[in-house]
Amino acid sequence: MAKTKQRFILEFEKPIVNLEQKIAEMREYAAASHLDLEEDIKRLEKKAAELRREIYMNLSRWQRVQLARHPQRPYSLDYIERMCDYFEELHGDRRFSDDKAIVAGLAKIDDFSVVIVGQQKGRDTKENLYRNFGMPHPEGYRKALRIMELAAKFNKPIITLIDTPGAFPGIGAEERGQAEAIAYNLLRMARLPVPIINVIIGEGASGGALGIGVGDRILMAENGWYSVISPEGCAAILWRDASHAPQAAEAMKVTAPDLLRFGIIDEIIKEPEGGAHNDPDLAARFVKEAVLKHLKELIKIPTDKLLEQRLEKFAKMGAWKE
Known part of the structure; x- marks a missing residue:
C-alpha cells in the first residue's frame, strides 16, 4: 500500500x-x-x-519566512523538472569536488537554450546530509561559476534559482576560501556578457545567496525572503536571543513586497494560495512565465548596454539621500 x-x-x-x-x-x-x-x-x-x-x-514577515522554509516547498530540481523540456546536469568545479548543494547544467525552456544554476536542499535527513542542507561549499560556487562561464562562451542566458540558509560556515569551507569564492563570483557575474535572471524561490540568506545572485533581473517568489542575515542571526546579535526572530524579521523587512519597494528586486512572482507547496505545478508555471517574459526582453538589449545596466543596478542598491 x-x-x-x-x-x-x-x-x-x-x-x-x-x-x-x-x-x-x-x-x-x-x-x-x-x-x-x-x-x-x-x-x-x-x-x-x-x-x-x-x-x-x-501574513506577517515572520510567517512568510516560515513559508519560505516549509519542508514541502518545491526546491530547485522540482522547478527544473516542471519548467524545462530538457536538462543535462554538469558536475564538479575541476579543482576539489562536486558540491551537491549546487545543481547546474544545460537546459531548454520552450524555445530558449539556457544554463540553470540552483541551490538544492534535501527532503529528509539522508538527503539533507547529501545536499548539505542547501548550504554550498566554496567548490559549489566555483562549480556554479565554471558552468556560468561556459554559458558565456556559448552565448546562453543564465537562470539562477536561489534557495539557501547561507553558505556553509564550516572550518573546511573557510580553509578552501569560502569568502574568496563568493567574492570572485560577484566580480565575474557582473561582467558575464549574457542575460542573467536571478529567481529567489525560497530563502535568500546573505552572501550564500548573493554568490549566484548577480544579474540583470531579480525575481522573487511571493513568500520568499532575502537579507544579509537570517532573522535568527540578527536577533542573536541584537538581543542575544534567537527567539526574537519574529521581531527581527519585522525590523529587517525581508519579504518580497519590502524589497520591491526598496528597488532591490524587479518583480514578485505570485504563488498558489497558501504557498508554493500547495501546488508545485502551478508555482512552477508562474516562475516559468516570469522567466520567459524577462528573457524575451533581455535578449534584445545589446551586450554593452546590458553590462552597463547591470552594474548600475547594483551600484544603486543601498544608496540613500538625506
Missing part, C-alpha cells in the same frame, strides 16, 4: 486545518448516517475559504 504523504502544518495554519477536518468529519458522518448535511457543509466550506483568504492575505 502506498504511504500517504503527511502534511506539515505551520502554527498560523491550524485554524484552517481544524475547520477542514470538521468538514471532512461531517462528510463521513453524512455518508455513514445517510443524512443530508450538504447545506451545512457548504456553509463551512465557504467559511474555510474566507478564513484561508484572510490569513494568507495578512
